[in-house]
């Protein structure tokens with residue numbers, strides 16, 4: 001049933017700027033204490049325009065936070081062996097605290113092989129099976145940036161998530177599954193819905209928290225939602241408008257959802273900016289952990 005007022009729009013841009021400022025202040029302290037600057041290496045293979053935009057934004061955020069950025073742009077025909085050799089070099093390089101290989105990779109390269117080659121303790125994307133395992137059993141490691149950003153927005157919006165009913169739509173390794181585990185870690189009662197889920201609207205309607213990570217433009221409608229639900233829209237879908245122009249929309253139909261939800265993230269300006277802020281955060285955390293480890297080895 002529509003509410004008389006519109007949902008609060010969750011300002012991911014402002015939250016991301018605040019987190020980036022906090023990280024920058026910590027970087028200053030870290031550098032003063034250790035005499036070194038945290039470093040993030042980003043590897044881009046090929047010319048995919050969307051990937052190039054992401055890599056540029058990640059590089060800028062790294063520099064803005066006072067860290068070092070190492071960008072490696074490789075041609076699309078780079079062999080798998082050459083990419084693995086670069087990962088080995090970055091694993092061994094003491095000035096590199098975080099390594100990110102931008103996905104998708106060209107089809108002749110096995111992305112799982114590359115992800116698994118990254119040192120788990122420099123895996124700031126949190127995609128390595130060791131980090132996925134750590135998250136699954138509640139050990140500290142690196143958590144994928146997008147679901148981590150969603151969790152931060154939810155905690156800021158709702159405070160304690162304990163006992164809340166959450167539905168995550170999507171079961172990918174980079175968003176859906178880690179998102180469900182993070183919510184479980186905060187003691188929410190979690191349902192994972194996916195392409196084979198029966199009567200998805202009925203499943204979504206019982207949730208206090210809905211995280212949509214599907215990749216289908218405006219699929220989740222307002223009448224699927226429980227009144228007052230908090231909605232996190234992870235989707236980034238480019239749809240064509242007239243005159244050759246396009247615009248970005250999420251996986252949630254913002255207009256109808258806003259009339260029923262209590263709070264909702266817009267697209268753009270919701271989850272997207274938090275993903276990059278969390279990458280910067282994970283890189284600083286990696287630098288601090290590695291420094292601690294070096295100190296333990298010295299003493």
Ligand code: NAD
Pocket residue numbers: 146169170171172173174175176193194195196197200213214215216234235236237271272275
């Ligand atoms: P994916 O394609 O790997 O997974 C999509 C999931 O949706 C699958 O698990 C599938 O089971 C489920 N699904 C597909 N059709 C469905 C249906 N009709 N009903 C219910 N479930 C269905 O995608 P992904 O990598 O998890 O990304 C999901 C979306 O999030 C995409 O739009 C992507 O662009 C976006 N994304 C955004 C960010 C960000 O920073 N904001 C980061 C990563 C992904």
